[in-house]
Amino acid sequence: MAKGFTRRSAMINWVALTAAFVITGAFAIAPSAKAEEQIESITWALPSIPDTLFVPHAWTTYTGAIMSLVQEGPLAFGDDLALEPASADKWEQVDPTTIKYHLRSGVKFGDGSPFTADDILATFKYHMNPASGSQLASFYSSVATVEATAPDEVTVKLKAPNVQFAYTAAHMAGFVFKKEQLADKNIGTPEVLPLGTGPYKLVEFVPTDHVILEARDDYWGPKPVVKRITFQAIPDPQARLLAMQSGDIDGTFDLAISDVDQWKAISNVDIVTKPSLGVFALTLDHSAPPFDDIHVRRAVAYAVDREGLVKALLKGNGEAATALNPPEIWSGVLTPDEVRAFYATLPSYPFDLTKAKAELAQSGHPDGFDVTIPASTDDPYMVNIMQSVVENLKQIGIRASIQQMDNNTWLAQYFRHENLGMQISAYYPDFADAANYPYLFFSSATAVKEGMNASNFKNGEVDAFLKIANENADPKARADALKGVFKIANEDVSLVPIFWPASAMAINNKYRLTGYTAFWYSIPWAIRGFGLK
Amino acid sequence: MSAPAINETRKTKLPQRLPIVILIAVLIIAVVVICAVLGEGIAPYSPFLQRLGVGDTPPSAAHIAGTDLLGRDVLSRVIYGARTALVGPVVVASGAFAIATLLGLLSGYLGGLVDSAIMRWVDFMLALPGPLVAIVVVGVVGGGYWTAVFVLVVLFTAPDTRIVRSAVLEQRPLPYIDAARTLGISKTRILFVHILPNVLPIILAYVVLDFAFALVNLAGLSFLGLGVEPGTPDWGRMLFENRNILFSHPVALLLPAGMIILTAVSMNLIGDWLFERFAK
Numbered sequence: 001m002a003k004g005f006t007r008r009s010a011m012i013n014w015v016a017l018t019a020a021f022v023i024t025g026a027f028a029i030a031p032s033a034k035a036e037e038q039i040e041s042i043t044w045a046l047p048s049i050p051d052t053l054f055v056p057h058a059w060t061t062y063t064g065a066i067m068s069l070v071q072e073g074p075l076a077f078g079d080d081l082a083l084e085p086a087s088a089d090k091w092e093q094v095d096p097t098t099i100k101y102h103l104r105s106g107v108k109f110g111d112g113s114p115f116t117a118d119d120i121l122a123t124f125k126y127h128m129n130p131a132s133g134s135q136l137a138s139f140y141s142s143v144a145t146v147e148a149t150a151p152d153e154v155t156v157k158l159k160a161p162n163v164q165f166a167y168t169a170a171h172m173a174g175f176v177f178k179k180e181q182l183a184d185k186n187i188g189t190p191e192v193l194p195l196g197t198g199p200y201k202l203v204e205f206v207p208t209d210h211v212i213l214e215a216r217d218d219y220w221g222p223k224p225v226v227k228r229i230t231f232q233a234i235p236d237p238q239a240r241l242l243a244m245q246s247g248d249i250d251g252t253f254d255l256a257i258s259d260v261d262q263w264k265a266i267s268n269v270d271i272v273t274k275p276s277l278g279v280f281a282l283t284l285d286h287s288a289p290p291f292d293d294i295h296v297r298r299a300v301a302y303a304v305d306r307e308g309l310v311k312a313l314l315k316g317n318g319e320a321a322t323a324l325n326p327p328e329i330w331s332g333v334l335t336p337d338e339v340r341a342f343y344a345t346l347p348s349y350p351f352d353l354t355k356a357k358a359e360l361a362q363s364g365h366p367d368g369f370d371v372t373i374p375a376s377t378d379d380p381y382m383v384n385i386m387q388s389v390v391e392n393l394k395q396i397g398i399r400a401s402i403q404q405m406d407n408n409t410w411l412a413q414y415f416r417h418e419n420l421g422m423q424i425s426a427y428y429p430d431f432a433d434a435a436n437y438p439y440l441f442f443s444s445a446t447a448v449k450e451g452m453n454a455s456n457f458k459n460g461e462v463d464a465f466l467k468i469a470n471e472n473a474d475p476k477a478r479a480d481a482l483k484g485v486f487k488i489a490n491e492d493v494s495l496v497p498i499f500w501p502a503s504a505m506a507i508n509n510k511y512r513l514t515g516y517t518a519f520w521y522s523i524p525w526a527i528r529g530f531g532l533k
Numbered sequence: 534m535s536a537p538a539i540n541e542t543r544k545t546k547l548p549q550r551l552p553i554v555i556l557i558a559v560l561i562i563a564v565v566v567i568c569a570v571l572g573e574g575i576a577p578y579s580p581f582l583q584r585l586g587v588g589d590t591p592p593s594a595a596h597i598a599g600t601d602l603l604g605r606d607v608l609s610r611v612i613y614g615a616r617t618a619l620v621g622p623v624v625v626a627s628g629a630f631a632i633a634t635l636l637g638l639l640s641g642y643l644g645g646l647v648d649s650a651i652m653r654w655v656d657f658m659l660a661l662p663g664p665l666v667a668i669v670v671v672g673v674v675g676g677g678y679w680t681a682v683f684v685l686v687v688l689f690t691a692p693d694t695r696i697v698r699s700a701v702l703e704q705r706p707l708p709y710i711d712a713a714r715t716l717g718i719s720k721t722r723i724l725f726v727h728i729l730p731n732v733l734p735i736i737l738a739y740v741v742l743d744f745a746f747a748l749v750n751l752a753g754l755s756f757l758g759l760g761v762e763p764g765t766p767d768w769g770r771m772l773f774e775n776r777n778i779l780f781s782h783p784v785a786l787l788l789p790a791g792m793i794i795l796t797a798v799s800m801n802l803i804g805d806w807l808f809e810r811f812a813k
Contacts (some may be wrong), residue, residue: 258602262780308585312603315588377758384774385763390601392584402763403675 029478041228043238045083045252049233051207054188056134064521072172074101077519081432083333096161103152107220110201117148122179139173161471167264167431199224227533251507253342256380257317263506273317275328275474276503282496283454284351285420295363297493301349302356303392310499321497330434333479346490356396368397373422376464378407417449435469438485457494554804558799568615580646589778595734600784607785610766618766621682625747629689630740637697638724671759680759681754700732704799734811741804745797768793774810
């Protein structure tokens with residue numbers, strides 16, 4: 001007699017199945033349970049530890065790597081580089097010149113005191129006060145007023161529409177200080193360690209040597225996995241590498257891409273790379289011979305072996321640039337794939353010495369000319385890029401030479417904005433806004449002393465497009481305007497983009513850090529997917 | 534009692550054999566000179582030829598010493614780099630030698646105010662930290678390799694002047710100088726026809742040592758980015774450019790480093806040998 005399907009057998013099967021699910025499920029979730037295990041302490045190396053931890057007076061990426069775990073702004077950069085809530089749980093662009101931040105309730109500083117609208121006011125006004133000497137004052141240059149419009153609301157009024165101001169609240173420039181501390185002249189010293197609303201608090205600071213942080217139990221956000229973080233200054237890259245190899249440190253930021261192969265050779269280390277959003281480009285002075293000639297500019301553009309430079313210098317950790325903006329910097333306006341599709345429609349100048357020679361022959365300088373290009377010896381790529389470019393230019397008849405100099409001298413001559421000729425420029429942004437680079441390098445307003453537009457590129461249509469992109473928050477309107485800018489810029493060879501390098505960090509391979517981004521110095525990286533593997 | 538005297542006479546008449554170490558040193562310098570003169574003619578590739586797609590590669594049959602970051606053949610650049618390794622130090626050594634000889638002769642023979650003035654200048658120059666002065670001057674003035682060469686000429690002149698002066702002071706009280714003075718021979722003739730040939734061996738020994746020091750100094754300045762223009766095949770510059778591939782392709786760094794050491798040590802050995810042979 002065949003066994004019938006009874007309620008009892010169904011019950012037995014259900015219990016058996018449930019038990020099987022519980023048992024297998026327990027195994028299945030075991031790794032994630034492990035990932036949430038608390039880590040007692042890690043040691044992180046930085047090339048330098050500042051002599052003060054007061055960000056307005058020590059605006060460096062290394063100060064940021066420490067203080068982004070202690071302090072936070074009303075907003076934060078997400079893993080996709082777009083803005084997301086932080087100590088403000090929401091924000092609103094009321095009109096083109098008004099932004100309102102609504103404070104998250106229950107947020108406390110590291111000493112347990114409540115976070116208030118007055119703290120945001122005091123912080124913003126500190127940066128805006130010229131007497132403060134804040135190195136981040138320029139982030140607030142477009143602000144007209146800032147006031148508390150409710151106990152849990154801060155309203156910022158801008159002098160004119162400026163889409164880029166929104167990023168200030170997520171940048172180091174937006175890290176909120178406790179109002180009372182800002183009045184203390186010793187803030188940032190070991191005696192007056194800055195408080196913040198971030199996931200960690202400072203417990204020890206020996207200027208230029210090390211900093212120790214401890215996780216906060218009362219942080220409003222995710223509970224930090226690592227209880228104690230020690231930042232140790234190790235200036236020499238080789239010493240950092242050996243410290244990593246010996247297990248003395250658990251990770252470090254800001255690896256030179258050219259050194260990545262050496263780091264990859266260490267058995268206990270994982271290398272994490274992400275687009276840095278930086279760009280290397282040649283600027284060509286449109287206002288004076290010989291680069292006022294479009295054929296000369298095209299000749300130079302064709303003479304740059306971008307793909308080769310990415311292979312040779314970046315070991316593939318980067319991308320040959322077809323335009324000024326890296327695709328990822330269009331975050332919130334276009335996706336990287338949409339950007340690449342658009343770039344494919346732009347006039348391009350792939351490496352081709354035959355075409356370069358032909359363009360030079362059509363120019364007003366068919367027999368070539370002499371040009372000297374300044375380059376900073378402190379940058380890991382500039383001199384090597386120029387060695388390649390100079391050799392290629394020599395082959396088409398342009399007698400180029402490199403004038404190497406220290407970084408301060410190089411910057412001074414760049415911003416002096418005189419006898420610009422050909423310059424090599426390297427730039428890394430403070431936030432991912434698609435209009436940032438085009439404004440800096442293509443706007444008539446920046447073709448002046450202290451301006452970035454070393455090409456002296458001036459075009460009324462481009463300026464009009466940039467105005468739309470800078471003042472209009474609508475992504476489509478911005479995308480259309482910026483597409484117009486890039487079309488003109490590439491047609492006119494406003495500059496010659498070279499490559500977009502990646503950003504790299506090293507981490508002991510028993511850990512993971514999934515939230516590493518180009519803005520590692522402005523985000524609470526230790527709670528962005530940090531944990532045991 | 535006479536036997537030792539005969540032996541001594543025989544010994545001085547026998548041609549002295551070149552010590553094996555000196556012979557090797559001379560051979561090394563000869564190879565460097567050949568590389569400097571023939572340069573691109575004997576290099577397997579153009580030292581400027583880049584293969585960015587290849588990048589830095591370890592030694593292989595095609596590239597015996599591998600390639601650098603820009604895919605340039607390391608061996609070809611080392612061969613071609615012998616040119617800057619020789620030209621600069623030769624100019625420094627000969628320039629310092631010429632000026633120091635003149636100043637040393639005047640100072641040692643004329644004495645008095647001239648001697649005091651020259652020696653105080655020498656004291657001042659010797660008080661300066663030479664390499665640091667070179668770094669500062671070349672860094673501020675710019676101009677690269679030839680500025681560095683000029684600065685080293687000035688810096689090397691001071692110690693050489695003191696050495697020439699000492700040698701002249703040894704000669705001045707000797708009877709042949711007194712005789713020349715008695716015969717009414719002019720000071721210029723006494724200095725350049727009578728004293729100079731007698732101090733020349735010492736000076737030449739020091740010139741060779743100057744060459745070795747200049748080679749190391751110029752390589753150091755190039756390593757710091759203050760020497761030759763980027764792209765120029767130069768041993769010091771190669772150390773700088775290839776330092777990042779030390780662990781992956783050590784030959785690219787060790788070969789130019791080895792050439793600097795071998796050439797400098799060889800010149801030092803030759804200089805010491807010349808000094809032993811002629812100056813004592």
